Amino acid sequence: MENPIYIIGYGAVGMALAVALKLAGKNVIILRGRPDNSPGRVENIQVAIPGKPLLEAKIEINTLNNFEQLDGIIVLTTKSYGNKQLAQTLKSKAGNSPIVLLQNGLGVEQPFIETGFTEIYRCVLFITSVVIAPGKVNYKPVAVSPIGVVANKSTSLNNVIEALDNAYLPFKAEYEIETIIWKKAIANSVFNSICPLLNIDNGIFKRDASALLMAKRIITECVGVAQAKGIMLTVDEVTESVLQISKLSDGQLISTLQDINNNRPTEIDTLNLQIVEIAKTLNMEIAVQQTLLLGELIKLKSGF
Ligand SMILES: NC(=O)C1=CN([C@@H]2O[C@H](COP(=O)(O)OP(=O)(O)OC[C@H]3O[C@@H](n4cnc5c(N)ncnc54)[C@H](OP(=O)(O)O)[C@@H]3O)[C@@H](O)[C@H]2O)C=CC1
Numbered sequence: 001m002e003n004p005i006y007i008i009g010y011g012a013v014g015m016a017l018a019v020a021l022k023l024a025g026k027n028v029i030i031l032r033g034r035p036d037n038s039p040g041r042v043e044n045i046q047v048a049i050p051g052k053p054l055l056e057a058k059i060e061i062n063t064l065n066n067f068e069q070l071d072g073i074i075v076l077t078t079k080s081y082g083n084k085q086l087a088q089t090l091k092s093k094a095g096n097s098p099i100v101l102l103q104n105g106l107g108v109e110q111p112f113i114e115t116g117f118t119e120i121y122r123c124v125l126f127i128t129s130v131v132i133a134p135g136k137v138n139y140k141p142v143a144v145s146p147i148g149v150v151a152n153k154s155t156s157l158n159n160v161i162e163a164l165d166n167a168y169l170p171f172k173a174e175y176e177i178e179t180i181i182w183k184k185a186i187a188n189s190v191f192n193s194i195c196p197l198l199n200i201d202n203g204i205f206k207r208d209a210s211a212l213l214m215a216k217r218i219i220t221e222c223v224g225v226a227q228a229k230g231i232m233l234t235v236d237e238v239t240e241s242v243l244q245i246s247k248l249s250d251g252q253l254i255s256t257l258q259d260i261n262n263n264r265p266t267e268i269d270t271l272n273l274q275i276v277e278i279a280k281t282l283n284m285e286i287a288v289q290q291t292l293l294l295g296e297l298i299k300l301k302s303g304f
């Protein structure tokens with residue numbers, strides 16, 4: 001049997017990906033992201049796609065504590081605030097396994113670089129997936145998700161794509177991943193701050209011109225930082241992307257709002273607040289005041 005694909009994180013993305021890969025004939029194991037001493041088990045996971053027959057597959061759910069060594073691609077679908085701890089935990093188990101980060105945000109790969117991982121890939125996920133019951137997610141693919149290289153000393157990007165690409169959650173190789181990461185991170189800095197503060201769904205920007213105007217102010221600040229880093233993005237193209245996401249996820253609550261509602265930490269540190277940190281290194285702090293304020297308000301609202 002081929003080496004397993006280890007999916008770390010038993011959440012909305014991890015479950016959808018595990019079922020998609022299993023149905024493509026892959027050997028998949030989900031490992032819980034948080035420390036857990038439970039024994040391994042097999043669970044039937046269901047993925048509901050609008051207008052399509054229900055997908056389901058039996059998936060092994062296990063914990064990192066039960067594995068001394070991971071010989072296979074490791075795919076991270078956990079929340080980004082756990083990365084420092086996970087990089088430490090995975091350090092002794094991962095050997096030279098490639099690690100693929102499927103998380104939103106900027107700088108999420110940093111803990112893995114600092115811990116000495118040599119083969120790191122980042123994906124920008126164009127899907128929406130929400131847990132609706134234990135072992136069941138509502139899932140919608142939006143576009144093919146690009147994966148690019150962050151650090152690579154051996155296996156090629158194409159091997160990773162070959163292992164992960166599938167009919168339900170398709171992936172493609174991307175050689176300019178940094179620009180796409182920034183574009184999505186700026187879009188998320190809009191959705192993940194404004195929507196929770198207004199306690200409203202993602203459709204607000206296509207419904208309400210004044211909300212879109214507010215989004216544009218954040219986009220303008222963040223694009224300024226991106227451009228100063230040499231990332232060639234324009235305010236218009238990021239605004240277009242926000243409008244498109246707003247249309248496609250109308251009625252849906254952004255993860256940060258779900259996190260606040262469920263009394264969980266949020267990923268705002270790797271969104272608005274990370275862009276502010278990058279701005280500081282460029283002496284541009286004064287240019288990201290609104291991005292900072294929204295990030296700090298999210299911190300206050302979430303209590304973490
Ligand atoms: N859902 C979506 O539509 C999209 C999500 N993303 C991104 O994908 C990533 C995963 O999102 P999603 O699956 O929705 O999130 P969920 O909240 O559904 O699941 C995330 C998983 O993270 C794990 N986790 C929570 N806290 C920690 C921690 N401190 N340390 C390690 N692991 C932890 C938990 O795993 P466990 O239960 O195994 O312990 C949890 O199941 C995020 O970065 C998100 O921004 C990007 C695009 C779309």
Ligand SMILES: CC(C)(CO)C(=O)C(=O)O
Pocket residue numbers: 104125126127128188191202245249254255
């Ligand atoms: C903006 C959105 C909804 C796009 O998939 C997303 O990234 C998320 O749910 O975290």
